[in-house]
Amino acid sequence: MSARWTELELAEYESRRMQKRTRQPTYREPSRVEATTDKVDAAPSKYRNKKTEVDGIVFDSKKEAKRYQELKMLERTGDIKDLTLQVRIPLEVEGERVCVYVCDFRYYGRKNGGWYPVYEDVKGKRTPVYLLKKKLVKAILGVDILET
Numbered sequence: 001m002s003a004r005w006t007e008l009e010l011a012e013y014e015s016r017r018m019q020k021r022t023r024q025p026t027y028r029e030p031s032r033v034e035a036t037t038d039k040v041d042a043a044p045s046k047y048r049n050k051k052t053e054v055d056g057i058v059f060d061s062k063k064e065a066k067r068y069q070e071l072k073m074l075e076r077t078g079d080i081k082d083l084t085l086q087v088r089i090p091l092e093v094e095g096e097r098v099c100v101y102v103c104d105f106r107y108y109g110r111k112n113g114g115w116y117p118v119y120e121d122v123k124g125k126r127t128p129v130y131l132l133k134k135k136l137v138k139a140i141l142g143v144d145i146l147e148t
Contacts (some may be wrong), residue, residue: 004082049124057085064104064122067148071105071120081115083107083143089119089143091136120146 049061059065074080087106091098104122108115134145
């Protein structure tokens with residue numbers, strides 16, 4: 001049994017191969033304001049989350065984008081203030097940097113007539129690395145991470 005191609009089959013094969021090589025990636029304009037989800041012909045993400053854009057900010061998941069919209073509403077009503085995204089918290093032990101924890105949101109909430117900081121992370125899957133960093137934040141800084 002021979003595996004020979006006809007000239008037509010060979011031409012079609014080479015044409016498809018060249019299309020794959022010359023295909024240019026398409027990029028979206030980052031200044032879009034409405035909430036959208038990326039529909040890229042790529043492999044699905046590890047945890048099946050879909051990047052979502054709200055107010056010109058790209059979030060790692062729909063859940064995180066929805067929580068952002070909820071927090072913005074609370075900020076407008078005055079229940080919270082100073083909403084900040086992707087806050088980097090360096091974790092050091094005896095002057096040695098262990099790692100950096102990045103929480104999704106930091107804001108100030110009301111409690112007993114005063115304002116106190118709230119560190120919040122939107123989680124779909126609690127990974128072992130996340131659990132370890134959460135414990136380090138609690139042990140080193142005495143701060144609880146609110147999970148939503």
